[in-house]
Amino acid sequence: xxxxxxxxxxxxxxxxxxxxxxxxxxxxxxxxxxxxxxxxxxxxxxxxxxxxxxxxxxxxxxxxxxxxxxxxxxxxxxxxxxxxxxxxxxxxxxxxxxxxxxxxxxxxxxxxxxxxxxxxxxxxxxxxxxxxxxxxxxxxxxxxxxxxxxxxxxxxxxxxxxxxxxxxxxxxxxxxxxxxxxxxxxxxxxxxxxxxxxxxxxxxxxxxxxxxxxxxxxxxxxxxxxxxxxxxxxxxxxxxxxxxxxxxxxxxxxxxxxxxxxxxxxxxxxxxxxxxxxxxxxxxxxxxxxxxxxxxxxxxxxxxxxxxxxxxxxxxxxxxxxxxxxxxxxxxxxxxxxxxxxxxxxxxxxxxxxxxxxxxxxxxx
Amino acid sequence: xxxxxxxxxxxxxxxxxxxxxxxxxxxxxxxxxxxxxxxxxxxxxxxxxxxxxxxxxxxxxxxxxxxxxxxxxxxxxxxxxxxxxxxxxxxxxxxxxxxxxxxxxxxxxxxxxxxxxxxxxxxxxxxxxxxxxxxxxxxxxxxxxxxxxxxxxxxxxxxxxxxxxxxxxxxxxxxxxxxxxxxxxxxxxxxxxxxxxxxxxxxxxxxxxxxxxxxxxxxxxxxxxxxxxxxxxxxxxxxxxxxxxxxxxxxxxxxxxxxxxxxxxxxxxxxxxxxxxxxxxxxxxxxxxxxxxxxxxxxxxxxxxxxxxxxxxxxxxxxxxxxxxxxxxxxxxxxxxxxxxxxxxxxxxxxxxxxxxxxxxxxxx
DNA sequence: CCGTGCAGAACAAACGATTGTTCAACTGCG
DNA sequence: CGCAGTTGAACAATCGTTTGTTCTGCACGG
Numbered sequence: 001x002x003x004x005x006x007x008x009x010x011x012x013x014x015x016x017x018x019x020x021x022x023x024x025x026x027x028x029x030x031x032x033x034x035x036x037x038x039x040x041x042x043x044x045x046x047x048x049x050x051x052x053x054x055x056x057x058x059x060x061x062x063x064x065x066x067x068x069x070x071x072x073x074x075x076x077x078x079x080x081x082x083x084x085x086x087x088x089x090x091x092x093x094x095x096x097x098x099x100x101x102x103x104x105x106x107x108x109x110x111x112x113x114x115x116x117x118x119x120x121x122x123x124x125x126x127x128x129x130x131x132x133x134x135x136x137x138x139x140x141x142x143x144x145x146x147x148x149x150x151x152x153x154x155x156x157x158x159x160x161x162x163x164x165x166x167x168x169x170x171x172x173x174x175x176x177x178x179x180x181x182x183x184x185x186x187x188x189x190x191x192x193x194x195x196x197x198x199x200x201x202x203x204x205x206x207x208x209x210x211x212x213x214x215x216x217x218x219x220x221x222x223x224x225x226x227x228x229x230x231x232x233x234x235x236x237x238x239x240x241x242x243x244x245x246x247x248x249x250x251x252x253x254x255x256x257x258x259x260x261x262x263x264x265x266x267x268x269x270x271x272x273x274x275x276x277x278x279x280x281x282x283x284x285x286x287x288x289x290x291x292x293x294x295x296x297x298x299x300x301x302x303x304x305x306x307x308x309x310x311x312x313x314x315x316x317x318x319x320x321x322x323x324x325x326x327x328x329x330x331x332x333x334x335x336x337x338x339x340x341x342x343x344x345x346x347x348x349x350x351x352x353x354x355x356x357x358x359x360x361x362x363x364x365x
Numbered sequence: 366x367x368x369x370x371x372x373x374x375x376x377x378x379x380x381x382x383x384x385x386x387x388x389x390x391x392x393x394x395x396x397x398x399x400x401x402x403x404x405x406x407x408x409x410x411x412x413x414x415x416x417x418x419x420x421x422x423x424x425x426x427x428x429x430x431x432x433x434x435x436x437x438x439x440x441x442x443x444x445x446x447x448x449x450x451x452x453x454x455x456x457x458x459x460x461x462x463x464x465x466x467x468x469x470x471x472x473x474x475x476x477x478x479x480x481x482x483x484x485x486x487x488x489x490x491x492x493x494x495x496x497x498x499x500x501x502x503x504x505x506x507x508x509x510x511x512x513x514x515x516x517x518x519x520x521x522x523x524x525x526x527x528x529x530x531x532x533x534x535x536x537x538x539x540x541x542x543x544x545x546x547x548x549x550x551x552x553x554x555x556x557x558x559x560x561x562x563x564x565x566x567x568x569x570x571x572x573x574x575x576x577x578x579x580x581x582x583x584x585x586x587x588x589x590x591x592x593x594x595x596x597x598x599x600x601x602x603x604x605x606x607x608x609x610x611x612x613x614x615x616x617x618x619x620x621x622x623x624x625x626x627x628x629x630x631x632x633x634x635x636x637x638x639x640x641x642x643x644x645x646x647x648x649x650x651x652x653x654x655x656x657x658x659x660x661x662x663x664x665x666x667x668x669x670x671x672x673x674x675x676x677x678x679x680x681x682x683x684x685x686x687x688x689x690x691x692x693x694x695x696x697x698x699x700x701x702x703x704x705x706x707x708x709x710x711x712x713x714x715x716x717x718x719x720x721x722x723x724x725x726x727x728x729x730x
Numbered sequence: 731c732c733g734t735g736c737a738g739a740a741c742a743a744a745c746g747a748t749t750g751t752t753c754a755a756c757t758g759c760g
Numbered sequence: 761c762g763c764a765g766t767t768g769a770a771c772a773a774t775c776g777t778t779t780g781t782t783c784t785g786c787a788c789g790g
Contacts, residue, residue, distance in 0.1 A: 025776080078778065083480075118466070143438075144478070444775075
């Protein structure tokens with residue numbers, strides 16, 4: 001005996017506070033069946049045979065009431081939230097944006113939700129650091145999400161290893177750690193080699209490399225790529241041509257300045273900067289030393305971004321498959337959350353390639 | 366009668382697969398009390414008197430078991446998730462980053478969580494558009510979050526009004542809509558006036574304005590600021606000095622080109638571009654027309670960002686209190702979710718100010 | 731004519747927490 | 761000594777789903 005459709009109005013017209021949200025019970029009552037039947041019909045549960053007539057009645061009732069299953073109730077029962085947390089050190093680092101995009105794409109494809117958490121820099125508020133860790137921990141440990149994707153290096157080792165110990169499904173992006181099950185990386189070594197090769201091809205022989213702190217395996221892989229390209233060209237790497245700075249504009253500026261000042265008599269004609277933000281700083285330092293880019297010094301940056309088009313001069317970069325890395329990371333965490341064993345993967349497609357702009361040129365005679 | 370403290374060990378040492386997550390029941394059992402007492406003690410419920418001895422016993426048990434209240438169970442009962450969704454059109458627009466930062470800061474302060482959702486462009490996948498809307502709707506309608514912050518204009522009006530109709534707590538950032546309760550904006554008009562004034566102060570008299578589609582009230586407010594500054598300087602606004610493009614580099618480039626081509630004999634000496642991305646395009650178009658910045662044409666962009674330092678030339682901008690806007694938005698949505706009426710607010714502190722770089726100079730004689 | 735089997739659906743027990751109500755013991759007062 | 765009041769804690773209902781189990785007819789085969 002379906003009731004008049006005006007019933008729900010009464011509740012809402014009365015008190016704005018009371019939310020007129022229909023539950024599965026309302027649907028069951030309206031359709032004259034049990035809630036279990038409603039649940040099975042609405043989820044197309046193949047285990048349960050239901051008369052077409054009943055099926056229609058339930059679907060009609062759900063439609064009329066604008067019923068939507070409550071996610072909290074469902075999660076309580078199923079022990080899944082279909083939500084994954086993605087932790088990034090900060091959002092203003094262009095490197096992450098592509099990865100996040102890839103993560104979102106794959107998440108949408110699989111019907112998962114993403115909770116993006118910015119690991120607010122400890123610098124912002126001294127007190128926020130522990131609180132923020134708490135926050136992160138609470139996400140996953142309190143059952144709010146089914147797993148965690150930790151993007152890049154800046155995540156506290158403590159936090160990550162702590163979560164790993166507690167059996168929390170976890171995937172690292174572009175980073176590996178002992179004791180952590182899953183990770184996905186791009187071929188940093190190939191990319192850095194490509195960047196170096198680009199300068200070699202232009203005729204450069206004296207090429208410097210700016211890495212970044214903290215000394216993560218990512219940074220190390222990039223340096224390895226640089227070294228291997230140099231070796232392949234039968235060139236020896238002069239330790240005075242190496243320096244590290246933070247993965248920021250300032251870090252790149254400092255490291256570049258260090259290299260340029262070490263031996264004013266002999267300067268590199270090309271610099272490979274292992275991250276894009278750092279390359280912006282490199283531009284500043286090169287110019288501050290009274291040199292021009294690319295006439296006096298060529299610069300190649302690792303990781304591409306739109307903004308590289310608009311710098312002065314526009315930066316030649318190596319473009320890495322970051323979006324794909326994000327997709328894979330999401331795929332992996334879903335598997336991990338499903339209880340499958342996941343390993344460490346490397347994304348090789350699309351292959352890294354050089355985006356040539358105007359920060360590179362042949363060395364002067 | 367406190368039992369021996371060794372009880373919990375047995376369970377966890379056995380099977381690694383089985384998640385060793387303690388529930389409130391485990392704590393109650395270990396402490397020898399009822400779950401209700403555990404709940405009240407752990408939340409410091411003042412309604413219930415508890416013997417200090419019992420209190421300690423419970424806290425010890427919780428500590429031993431590493432108990433953390435399950436967020437899903439709690440949310441089901443309390444009807445709150447303490448989580449809010451933030452929807453942005455895309456993450457690679459630098460304008461949003463600051464706002465998001467402000468949102469996160471305030472959220473952390475209030476112990477709330479943020480679910481950042483990128484409204485994946487319909488362009489990405491034609492089929493993803495409806496699905497993505499579904500996703501958004503599901504967030505808030507399925508009880509996953511307590512409310513929604515919609516950042517900027519690109520949110521589908523349909524979606525927003527639909528949610529507003531359904532009484533979903535909702536706050537718009539830098540946008541207002543009829544029928545939507547809460548919003549927070551910066552003083553776009555003052556900011557745009559400031560940008561214009563900057564050029565006027567340098568001696569410019571022929572100043573163009575590049576707005577952006579879609580014609581949101583934000584865009585309109587900026588244009589109004591431009592107009593009012595011009596009027597105050599007793600200058601009339603030539604309609605041929607106005608153009609709009611999308612809020613992107615390409616949009617800014619197109620609009621600027623339009624203006625420059627309209628009347629090759631007479632060109633503006635200064636351009637106010639109503640968004641930063643658009644200003645990048647403006648630089649391109651001005652240069653493409655054979656003109657130099659700032660010698661031939663000065664450019665001021667609305668909204669500041671680090672990347673403005675590295676463009677060629679570095680852009681003079683107007684810096685808006687976007688972080689503060691984000692904080693206020695979070696504050697507002699929390700109130701709205703608590704059932705309070707919220708209105709439309711304007712963030713005036715810190716006041717907009719010009720960040721002078723090198724895209725502005727006095728007009729040539 | 732009597733099981734047997736199956737379709738179709740109800741029943742009921744979780745999931746993990748919060749919170750209104752009840753209950754037992756003790757205290758203190760008349 | 762009896763009773764009211766208070767303290768300290770247990771009892772039990774509930775939030776909205778899902779899912780294992782049970783139940784009721786009915787059709788069919790022997």
